[in-house]
Amino acid sequence: MAETKKIISVDAMGGDHAPTAVFGGMNQFLYQYGEGSAFFRVFGPEQKLRNLLKKFPRVARNCEIINADEVISGTDKIRDVIRHAQGTSMYMAIKDVREGNSAAVVSAGNTGVLMALSKLALKTVDGISRPAITTMLPSGDGDSRVVGLDLGANVQCDEEILFDFSILGSVYAEIIGGMTRPRVGILNIGEEDTKGSETLQRLNKVLTEHIDELPYEYIGFVEGNDVTSGKVQVVVTDGFTGNVMLKTVEGTAKLISRIVKANYKRSLLAILGTFFLIHLFKRLKNKIDPRSYAGAVFLGLNGFSIKTHGNSDALAWSHALEYAANLCKSDFYGKISELTNSLSNIKEELKKTE
Numbered sequence: 001m002a003e004t005k006k007i008i009s010v011d012a013m014g015g016d017h018a019p020t021a022v023f024g025g026m027n028q029f030l031y032q033y034g035e036g037s038a039f040f041r042v043f044g045p046e047q048k049l050r051n052l053l054k055k056f057p058r059v060a061r062n063c064e065i066i067n068a069d070e071v072i073s074g075t076d077k078i079r080d081v082i083r084h085a086q087g088t089s090m091y092m093a094i095k096d097v098r099e100g101n102s103a104a105v106v107s108a109g110n111t112g113v114l115m116a117l118s119k120l121a122l123k124t125v126d127g128i129s130r131p132a133i134t135t136m137l138p139s140g141d142g143d144s145r146v147v148g149l150d151l152g153a154n155v156q157c158d159e160e161i162l163f164d165f166s167i168l169g170s171v172y173a174e175i176i177g178g179m180t181r182p183r184v185g186i187l188n189i190g191e192e193d194t195k196g197s198e199t200l201q202r203l204n205k206v207l208t209e210h211i212d213e214l215p216y217e218y219i220g221f222v223e224g225n226d227v228t229s230g231k232v233q234v235v236v237t238d239g240f241t242g243n244v245m246l247k248t249v250e251g252t253a254k255l256i257s258r259i260v261k262a263n264y265k266r267s268l269l270a271i272l273g274t275f276f277l278i279h280l281f282k283r284l285k286n287k288i289d290p291r292s293y294a295g296a297v298f299l300g301l302n303g304f305s306i307k308t309h310g311n312s313d314a315l316a317w318s319h320a321l322e323y324a325a326n327l328c329k330s331d332f333y334g335k336i337s338e339l340t341n342s343l344s345n346i347k348e349e350l351k352k353t354e
Contacts, residue, residue: 006328007102008038009094015310018044040059041101090113122305125336139228192221
């Protein structure tokens with residue numbers, strides 16, 4: 001964590017456990033990294049938040065409350081909200097980034113509305129076709145992770161959009177994941193060049209022809225079972241497939257947790273064995289716990305808009321805030337601008353194939 005203080009905008013009313021979990025997460029973050037490591041601009045009903053803030057003196061010393069009386073619910077439709085969002089905690093928090101008062105916004109609110117309002121307010125950066133929902137998922141051995149994008153923002157993607165995702169994902173993997181020249185793969189139904197849609201085949205052909213120019217190690221097509229194997233470090237796909245991939249990984253993690261708990265309770269031998277395997281179980285829990293990768297970011301916008309799970313507790317919120325702070329201290333978009341300029345010839349070639 002950088003010593004420079006980062007200003008983070010927070011939608012205090014998004015999610016199932018708001019605002020208590022939000023303040024609890026801020027408290028955990030500040031306890032871990034120290035007061036002054038970040039400053040929070042918190043949006044929500046002022047009196048309600050101030051009353052709750054009395055329980056969190058550490059947070060009170062490192063935040064500012066900005067009144068926002070209206071709240072977007074998890075069931076609100078985008079078309080119903082977007083015209084009347086100005087006074088909501090979510091929109092005001094996003095607008096705070098646009099106005100330059102904060103460097104990132106974090107919310108556990110309605111994903112579709114957050115995405116739509118973020119895109120409307122922050123706009124897409126020059127050189128990038130579409131923003132992508134991006135996060136890290138458990139993969140391989142130890143503490144390794146895999147970057148996945150897009151996870152739901154764009155249902156249909158052409159070659160140019162997917163190429164932009166590869167750039168966004170590779171820079172994200174380097175800056176946030178510490179992966180030098182990450183291995184990038186295109187998610188497909190097989191590894192062979194002849195598999196998949198015409199769009200994927202054309203993209204693979206162009207990337208293979210320009211493989212020495214790419215800022216990452218392009219490994220071609222990857223399959224679903226490669227996502228968590230450690231073979232690939234950045235998985236590029238459209239938002240429909242990516243969202244299915246995300247939910248499958250999260251569902252598998254919950255399945256493993258349920259199986260371990262169920263068998264633990266049934267067997268006396270398993271209970272005795274737990275004393276010898278306690279550290280292994282802790283590592284497994286930390287590896288597959290969705291709260292450990294609680295933030296997803298809309299990459300490609302003029303500012304960072306971060307979504308954490310709707311059911312996020314204080315631990316998940318603390319990880320999301322850590323995630324936001326790490327993004328804020330990076331030169332992410334400076335690197336993106338550099339690469340989009342240097343790789344413009346590949347994008348032009350991809351346009352010709354459409």
